[in-house]
Amino acid sequence: MGKIAIEFQNISKQYALGSIGTGTLSRDLNRWWARIRGKEDPYLRIGEENDRSKKAMGNLVWALKDINFHVEEGEVLGIIGKNGAGKSTLLKILSRVTSPTTGCIRARGRIASLLEVGTGFHPEMTGRENIYMNGSIMGMTKAEITRKLDEIVAFAGVEKYIDTPVKRYSSGMTVRLGFAIAAHLEPEILVVDEVLAVGDAEFQKKAIGKMQDVAKGEGRTVLFVSHNMGSMQQLCTKGILLDNGCISFSGNICETVNVYQSGIALQNEFVEGEGAPEILQLLYASVKSSDGDIYYNNSEIIIAFKVKVAKKVPSLVIGFNLYSSWGHPLARADYNDNNDLTTLGPGIYCFIFKIPPYTLSDGNYHVIFDVAERNIKCYTTEKSSLSFTIVQRGTNGFGNRFCEQISIKSSLFRENWMVGFQMIESLDHEA
Structure with missing residues (x-):
């Protein structure tokens, strides 16, 4: 067994439907006072399963519930599930875009994330400036970023527009540059959500190849979310299947894809x-x-x-x-x-x-x-x-x-x- 790169311990995430906060000032104060004292949120017991196909009975919903698993160094994990299953929420918690309601995540090394088109980009800054900004956020020095700059630009294929503000980029160009930055700035953990689907076929092939190099050649850890089961099987070694915010299956990627496909309501x-x-x-x-x-x-x-x-x-x-x-x-x-x-x-x-x-x-x-x-x-x-x-x-x-x-x-x-x-x-x- 190798070293553990990421460990999810009892991760749960609860959201309020239609409002921010508990709905009343007194409840907000009670929640704040409980948090100050290190106590559990007194209103967490009110909540229901995250089934997007059913009408909500209350005003709180569990997007994730009691998630426990770990990923070893150099492993490529595919996260599979229907829309609304909690895949993106899980990656956002790992990337510290949002915090879990309960539980904690332990990660070894720097995390580079590509969760949405334009993640981490400032629209008024040029592509070159955004590369330096993203690298600095990841803890890299200016010299390290400069050494990788030409490689990033060549991979993204945006040489002509590298000094143009990102707000003028197409969604495909933005994804290309975002992925190139995330993959080339030497993170120990690479997190990639569904965004690769925005790119063209040529870029998707390059991106899959680069993730294989990152995982197999450089021994880094990759978490990959996609609805393309072919890419999943080509890239990943293990998989987890999320259903209504819970892990319904965990195993090697072929077994996970089989379980997922067998549950799809297709008339054959x-x-x-x-x-x-x-x-x-x-x-x-x-x-x-x-x-x-x-x-x-x-x-x-x-x-x-x-x-x-x-x-x-x-x-x-x-x-x-x-x-x-x-x-x-x-x-x-x-x-x-x-x-x-x-x-x-x-x-x-x-x-x-x-x-x-x-x-x-x-x-x-x-x-x-x-x-x-x-x-x-x-x-x-x-x-x-x-x-x-x-x-x-x-x-x-x-x-x-x-x-x-x-x-x-x-x-x-x-x-x-x-x-x-x-x-x-x-x-x-x-x-």
Whole structure:
């Protein structure tokens, strides 16, 4: 076991909803007098769980509750959780932006934090002046900062604007410079929140590489918060999962990501309920991974569905469209009986499609089924749509064929993913 770099001991943080203070002068005085005497806040017992989806019953809420864990030197810890779980609050307490209501944190060494766009920057000062100011706050001498200056500016890619006031920087430029300062001024502990998502893909890749160098090459400690599970698995060694202000799971990063992904409410299976008889009906659909409950970028994605054909349809359409989480159409796959779809007689048919490994990059995807009479009527609705999340399993040498195709094709294109088709029940007697 290595030396402990950071230790969280019974950390809790309580906030008042809608007001500052307790609400009355007498209660504020009671709280102040208790603090002077070193006593516990007399109003801490009033509070509720930090569940942002439910209406508050009181005026106090626990953003964090009884957080206990430690991080060893040279370890990269990923902090995972839904929006509002308490991730940023935890890092703000560590960075001394705010103080805990109860408990304490012990840290060895200097802490550099990048919590929000523009953290620690004075908008009227130039980029160069902000570098010196941030370095001085971290306890570095002017000579040490000057020695690192060119490296910081080159990494951030803002040479042209280094003597321009930061208020004229774009959010991306501000994040670049902020991260470069935090990573290059040799802190023992680097704290990075969701801000890297603001940068472009090229910068995110550089930033991940730099954090790997800081942790593995230089033996420093990194705390990383992100919703990008691919980056988490690529960078982190351990992880903790926060849920409503409490630690719900702690373990290696793969286990933590698996637990988090399994708890996301994505619909990966659809079963048609009772309804009016239709000429065409999607009875069942599912999207599964060859790796079980988690969908890796090198997993084989299996999409299977059953369709009821009540009678022959002159222009039959059976297939699905794949969309990104932003609703951008990516690809289409469908059944094609030698370009003559009139041969399907009445029956229930099973279709199986497989998306090959390394086809999809990490992110969320939606499958929209298309069971229709061409140019007449579609017999599927939004309730049958499926969704899944791809996470990256380390690095690979295959590249991302799918993303390369997207970059040169702006419209939906066809993929030949069907691997199985059979009639599982004849309905000739219903024709």
